[in-house]
Amino acid sequence: MAVPVTQAALGNGLKVLVQEEHTAPLASVWCWYKAGSKLERPGLTGVSHWVEHMNFKGTANIPRDQVKGIIEQVGGSWNGYTWIDQTTYFETATRDALDRMLFIEAERMANCLYHPDDCESERTVIISELQGGENDPDQFLDQEVTATAFKAHAYRHPTIGWLSDLQTMTREDLYGYYRRHYIPNNATLVIVGDVDTAEALRRVEHYFENIPAGELPARMRTVEPEQTGERRVTIRREGTTAYLKAAYHAPAVGDPGFFPLLALDAVLTGAKGLNLWSSFRLPPAQRRARLYRALVERGLASSVGGALLPTEEPFLYAISVTATEGTPLASVEAALLEELDRVTRDAVTDAELAKAKQQLKARLVFDNDSVTNIAHQLGYYETIAGVDTYRTLDRSIAAVTLDEVAAAASTFKASNRTIGWFDPVTT
């Protein structure tokens, strides 16, 4: 990670990160907002994500019918996503489209329209997105387990929102949220690619410096109280396949326990990328991982995965298992918990930790295979913990000790877990 990143700030508070990458004639621009679903109050769940959709509907200076084609006209790609801590938008195109990309993001920050008809037509699109997700029993179970694991913190509700809120939210709710959160001093702009840093910063100033700063939105104060006993949720619905999830409250990315637990996850389910955006493209290296051997190699499960995602506040470490045809969930759960007990009791070996570190090191390299992915990583970490956390990931992983991994295994105490079953009812 020796490539320098230039960090700058405009007078209005907009943070800017620029990294030159001259391997392809491309540039990627990402604009990040600290506007994730954890900021949503009851009645407004899903507003961050719906606002993201509305910000692709035309602006004062980009007519509605041109907004979706404005970057594709030059061969570029674009998209956005919303999650619990953040909302982000990006364009990747040839380097000569840099001005166009910056213009789009400046327009998105300051000048979106929120026409009432567009708000209404998008309501049903988003409800369709929610229902499409519910078609997948694994995704549905994930939502239910998260909602059960948290009782106070707003990480409990799904980013898509609850249906009744999506049915009742108003245009004023959406526009008000947009105006409060889409201000330069709540945003980070990232540029990675075949650009000249000084020139890129001048272009950023040109497009963004006249957007006024605003009052930063209030942060939620609630901290999730320590869980005091096991929680369970069992869904019995028509289906063909049984799924199990075990979720444990876990450290935030900035907490000392995060990297030891990440190493422990690699021992249990194999290392995966630390890029929320792209790591799913590569399956984890997990064939010798403890839970893979205990569940998949023994024929109890067709898949097992672990997820410790970098978040700003303490979220969950979740293990997901798909039971093989005919295997009772109770057998899967017993085998899973036995392995977790074993790793708590006996700890991991030197060799296992060394392998986990090697795997994670390789994944950090694989994550940085394009200007789009590098720009994603810079902005993602800047938004939740500061860009230095990203730039020192290799060192943070290398520094993990066996004692720290042993301490991380205390995550798996029974009082900290939420077990979810999707137990299919066949008709």
Next chain:
Amino acid sequence: MSQAHAGLAPTRTTLDNGVVVLAKETRTTPAVTINLAVRAGSICDSADAPGATHLLSRVIDRGTTTRSADEISEELDNRGIALTIGVTRHVFAIVCTCLAEDFDAVFALLGDMLMSPTVPESELATRKREVITGIRQDEDNPAVRASETLMALLYPDHPYGRLTKGTVEIVEALTRARLVRLHAERFAPSALTAVVVGDVAVSRAADAAARVFGAWRDAPPVPIEIAHVAEATTRRRVVIPMMNKAQADIAYGFTAIARADPAYYAFWLMNNALGQYAIGGRLGDSIRERQGMAYYVSSSLDANVVEGPLVVRAGVSPENVDRAIASIDEELVRLTRDGLTEKEFAESRQYLIGSMPRRLETNSDITQFLQTLEFFGLGLDYDVRLPALLGAVTLDETLAAARRILDPDRATVVIAGPYEQP
């Protein structure tokens, strides 16, 4: 050795046993992607055992004549890598990304799997259970049910219409002997294209290929003839009620064209404007943007060795199924009556030409691109020639392409989800 002179300019070599090696050095990150593609896709399944090739893909990496399954797992895990083994209609591909420093060892490991799998009985039993679970998951997935049923209707008694994974009964009955025979009959050096893209010198990639595959001497497989496909003559509609679901998936399609069809570029442009450009093209504008009915709607064209399909897919609430299908009909009628506007035509063309550098952004993107150009014989300078190929298409040709296939009276429509035939 031959090399194109501009653009991507990959290097192509052919070993004396027929293995084709394509390599391209890139330096974004110290990693390399290896893509070993054998012309042995699911069309190699016999009509009575669809799913055999897919099952082979799940077990080919679980033991070779020189390595046990555990040894392979250890080699992979120690380097932080995982394989993606995929089966399409025509191709069986082993793909992985590794650190550049591990390239030689990983390439040798992948070659060993490809040439010398032993298919241990115990591994086969475990992987069968996984595949069967996957089939059960598909049975509960409306989008998969709609797509698979559509393909079966468009391609009756044809390899393109068969289930890639097979059925539970077929998978249960497949034997080790049958998979070993399938491998022996279809895997040979003349059927292999090895692509290496990443932080590895081209000469190192070529040397590795010669070292690993140079002594492989199996005879060329007997070619499989694939019949041309008859077009539908009437409209068909099939409903698969899945009342436990929240949303219905629609698959609406036609048999279209082969990749070698001279009208391919006109079809590609036409389809981009119909169902892809700027989130779903005309279909997205009507069904998602203006009517707010669907989170996803798009069309895809899969021009293949013989006539592949053009399929429109959408996910909608059950109460909107009929309106969504009527909107698809309406857009097809409008397109075949009036054609694209000059603006739509120009934008799609500009997009397809301008997106070439971005579509080659990652090593994985480039390996896939190189496999496609080798498979269809497009030439090493295809990326350089593509703008002219698209530039030569006329607006009238896109109208002719639309009129050739997009007739709602001959559409096949499948609906899977919480919907019952009215």
